[in-house]
Amino acid sequence: MSAAATAPHAARTASNVRSGPTVARVAAAEWTKLTSLRSAWWTAAVTVLVGGAITYLSARASSVDPGFEPLDSLTAGLVLAQVGPLVLGVLVGAGEFRTGAFRSTFTTVPRRWPVLVAQTLAVAAFALVTGVLTTAAGVVGILPSAMSRGMTVDLTADGGPGMLLGMVLFLVGMALLGLALGALLRRTVPALVTALLLVLVLPIVLMLASDPLVGGGDAATMAAAADAPATTVVGTLGVLLPGAAGSLMTTSASAGGMEGAPDLGPVGGGLVLATWVLVLLAAAALRLRTRDVR
Amino acid sequence: MIEVEALTKRYGSTAAVDGLTFAARPGMVTGFLGPNGAGKSTTMRVVVGLERPTSGTATVDGRRYADLPAPLHAVGVMLDARSVHPGRTAYAHLVAMAKTHGIGRARVREVIAQTGLEPAAHRRAGTFSLGMSQRLGIAGALLGDPATLILDEPVNGLDPDGVLWVRRLVRELADEGRTVLLSSHLMHELALCADRVVIIGRGRLLADASVREIADRSERAGVVRVRTTDPEPLARELLAAGAQVTPQKGGVLHVRAVTVEDVGTAALRCGATVLELGTESGSLEEAYLKLTGDAVEYRAAGGVR
Numbered sequence: 001m002s003a004a005a006t007a008p009h010a011a012r013t014a015s016n017v018r019s020g021p022t023v024a025r026v027a028a029a030e031w032t033k034l035t036s037l038r039s040a041w042w043t044a045a046v047t048v049l050v051g052g053a054i055t056y057l058s059a060r061a062s063s064v065d066p067g068f069e070p071l072d073s074l075t076a077g078l079v080l081a082q083v084g085p086l087v088l089g090v091l092v093g094a095g096e097f098r099t100g101a102f103r104s105t106f107t108t109v110p111r112r113w114p115v116l117v118a119q120t121l122a123v124a125a126f127a128l129v130t131g132v133l134t135t136a137a138g139v140v141g142i143l144p145s146a147m148s149r150g151m152t153v154d155l156t157a158d159g160g161p162g163m164l165l166g167m168v169l170f171l172v173g174m175a176l177l178g179l180a181l182g183a184l185l186r187r188t189v190p191a192l193v194t195a196l197l198l199v200l201v202l203p204i205v206l207m208l209a210s211d212p213l214v215g216g217g218d219a220a221t222m223a224a225a226a227d228a229p230a231t232t233v234v235g236t237l238g239v240l241l242p243g244a245a246g247s248l249m250t251t252s253a254s255a256g257g258m259e260g261a262p263d264l265g266p267v268g269g270g271l272v273l274a275t276w277v278l279v280l281l282a283a284a285a286l287r288l289r290t291r292d293v294r
Numbered sequence: 295m296i297e298v299e300a301l302t303k304r305y306g307s308t309a310a311v312d313g314l315t316f317a318a319r320p321g322m323v324t325g326f327l328g329p330n331g332a333g334k335s336t337t338m339r340v341v342v343g344l345e346r347p348t349s350g351t352a353t354v355d356g357r358r359y360a361d362l363p364a365p366l367h368a369v370g371v372m373l374d375a376r377s378v379h380p381g382r383t384a385y386a387h388l389v390a391m392a393k394t395h396g397i398g399r400a401r402v403r404e405v406i407a408q409t410g411l412e413p414a415a416h417r418r419a420g421t422f423s424l425g426m427s428q429r430l431g432i433a434g435a436l437l438g439d440p441a442t443l444i445l446d447e448p449v450n451g452l453d454p455d456g457v458l459w460v461r462r463l464v465r466e467l468a469d470e471g472r473t474v475l476l477s478s479h480l481m482h483e484l485a486l487c488a489d490r491v492v493i494i495g496r497g498r499l500l501a502d503a504s505v506r507e508i509a510d511r512s513e514r515a516g517v518v519r520v521r522t523t524d525p526e527p528l529a530r531e532l533l534a535a536g537a538q539v540t541p542q543k544g545g546v547l548h549v550r551a552v553t554v555e556d557v558g559t560a561a562l563r564c565g566a567t568v569l570e571l572g573t574e575s576g577s578l579e580e581a582y583l584k585l586t587g588d589a590v591e592y593r594a595a596g597g598v599r
Contacts, residue, residue, distance in 0.1 A: 107371045
């Protein structure tokens with residue numbers, strides 16, 4: 001009886017190719033998961049709108065300056081727009097654990113690491129499109145001010161293409177930073193708080209700490225500081241933060257470094273951000289590999 | 295085929311599962327029973343690789359779950375109805391699962407139909423009742439047409455129709471030659487659909503037997519019940535024959551240590567008129583409570599310390 005009963009099942013097994021998860025398949029699954037969440041689309045829409053709007057307002061405010069240069073305002077919207085990709089990444093990375101969806105995910109792909117790789121690919125692809133649209137919104141945002149001054153915006157000018165590419169990559173990098181923190185910490189709020197501390201709060205704290213006025217310095221030391229723009233410990237730490245380093249990608253190579261910090265340049269800044277992302281992703285992968293998922 | 299051998303899982307100094315050994319075989323519904331907190335869910339999580347055993351092994355078809363080449367095709371898992379992102383529709387959730395194994399959308403629609411989820415397929419899972427979440431969990435378990443199914447409390451939260459549907463479904467799946475491991479904390483639920491029952495308490499194996507064998511361990515198992523117009527002479531006759539007799543109300547005697555035939559012969563000898571005669575069938579619930587009683591009491595006492 002049992003032989004007869006198992007026969008149809010065995011036949012089904014033989015007729016189908018029953019192969020398991022590959023990175024490509026899991027990436028397709030993660031793409032479906034990401035794009036089937038409303039929050040992902042909301043986050044992307046808000047990122048594009050905020051990026052465009054802030055850039056527009058900033059350009060309009062600067063356009064009264066005699067030395068107004070439209071392209072200088074292009075990155076103004078990123079200060080707030082970067083929060084969007086960060087949130088997106090955290091939602092994907094920590095959302096699994098917050099909602100219990102990890103049980104389905106990791107029983108389907110029990111080797112676990114392909115999931116993290118697939119999430120990285122899916123988030124990067126989604127953030128890439130969001131980044132391109134946000135950058136485009138920024139370009140649209142500076143046009144009215146440029147036209148009001150009778151200026152043309154030449155994106156192909158010296159450093160222009162690099163700057164545009166840098167803006168897109170910066171936003172992708174922020175999304176992956178959020179993903180890595182979410183996957184590592186496994187909880188939405190702590191991951192988001194950590195991300196915002198690293199990207200928004202710490203740079204301001206370090207900037208204030210390095211400001212001689214705050215340190216109670218007198219005019220003489222301030223003058224000395226202005227004379228010698230040597231690198232300081234605080235300044236170096238500041239530029240090695242993921243957000244600050246990443247934003248160097250949106251500057252031109254000739255722009256020079258930040259005050260008190262070594263000049264990493266756009267490529268160097270990008271590499272520092274990439275290192276942050278890779279180290280945090282590696283830590284998340286290690287936690288996935290060695291710890292229970294509960 | 296699921297084999298669990300000397301499995302121990304500790305969290306700090308607490309052993310959630312303690313040296314547990316059992317097997318769930320193909321063509322059978324194996325009930326996995328124990329009070330809440332007995333270690334059922336922990337055992338299942340270890341079997342499907344979400345948690346690592348402290349010691350011992352758990353395998354499916356002879357392999358660790360994590361080593362299965364195509365897990366979805368080998369094992370259908372439903373651990374917790376809330377294993378879906380609440381913002382995702384049932385359909386999107388199943389499509390994403392299916393994509394990891396290259397399973398087509400036609401099969402997704404098939405399991406949606408099979409689990410009666412069609413009206414809710416394009417609603418977000420966060421809006422689902424517990425019963426619908428259970429159906430979605432079962433749909434996910436069936437997706438890969440697996441030879442083994444692991445279902446943790448699948449009838450929890452289902453309406454009576456749903457309960458009947460799950461019972462029929464697991465029966466069909468087992469009759470097709472599949473291995474079904476089904477947990478519950480309700481003995482009567484498993485009595486209706488399981489062939490074999492593995493009972494655990496405080497992480498330890500208490501019983502691993504067929505439903506009938508478990509019933510035979512009940513207090514009342516083996517008791518002969520006789521209703522007669524003349525209980526006293528019959529009781530004397532039975533006591534003389536070496537039986538233990540407990541008089542009940544309404545001329546009923548509960549007789550132990552003799553067979554139905556012995557009681558009938560004794561009644562004939564003393565001329566008692568027998569109105570009813572038969573063996574009491576043991577109650578599964580009683581047997582279960584007897585088995586787990588110690589485990590529960592110990593835990594309650596331990597909690598006070």
